[in-house]
Amino acid sequence: MIRINLLPTKKVLKIPPVFIYGTMATATLIVVFIVFTFYLFGKVSAMQTELSNKGKRLEELKTMIKEVQNYEKDNEEFRKKTEIIEQLKKNQIVPLRLLDEVSGMLPKGVWLTLLNEKSGVTNIEGYAHTNNDLVTYVQNLKGSKYLTDVMLIESRQAAIDEFEVYKFKLTFKIKI
Numbered sequence: 001m002i003r004i005n006l007l008p009t010k011k012v013l014k015i016p017p018v019f020i021y022g023t024m025a026t027a028t029l030i031v032v033f034i035v036f037t038f039y040l041f042g043k044v045s046a047m048q049t050e051l052s053n054k055g056k057r058l059e060e061l062k063t064m065i066k067e068v069q070n071y072e073k074d075n076e077e078f079r080k081k082t083e084i085i086e087q088l089k090k091n092q093i094v095p096l097r098l099l100d101e102v103s104g105m106l107p108k109g110v111w112l113t114l115l116n117e118k119s120g121v122t123n124i125e126g127y128a129h130t131n132n133d134l135v136t137y138v139q140n141l142k143g144s145k146y147l148t149d150v151m152l153i154e155s156r157q158a159a160i161d162e163f164e165v166y167k168f169k170l171t172f173k174i175k176i
Contacts, residue, residue: 097146098122098174105140109133120173128166131155141172149173 098117102124106112109129116123128134134155141150150172158167 094174101141101144101146101174105137105144107133107136107140110137117174121171122174123169123171125167125169127158127160128168129163131166134166134168138170141170146175147172148175 095117099115102112102115102122110126110133112124112126114123114125128137134152138150138152141147144150150170152168152170154167154169156167158165
């Protein structure tokens, strides 16, 4: 039996395979580009976040460095003040020792009119009843363990009222 189709036939549009493959390749490329774009945006966003965090950390470190510098400055000032205090303590005993040595070795018949200390050199002026009293005083000063370079600069006879005395000047250094 023969069949005959009397219905109108539909015309199917036939697309060449080149167009189909080209469209699929283009669609695939578009999807790949979109995915790659999102990937790059994510990476840029992560890098910006990391940069922001590192900037904050940098500011924290700058603050810490400033604190350390302030600490070092304060520490240096403290060290200088401590050295000054130690020097003052060391030098505090000098006038006491000087007066103790000078007055403790003073024999009878000798009195002082001037005691001047400058830059470690002490100058003394005074009077003695006799030359022997003056020599005894100079020898006593030379025998001191705290005084060095004791030197009689001047000794001359002078008169105070009606008494004959010896006016003298001497210098020495004090050991600290």
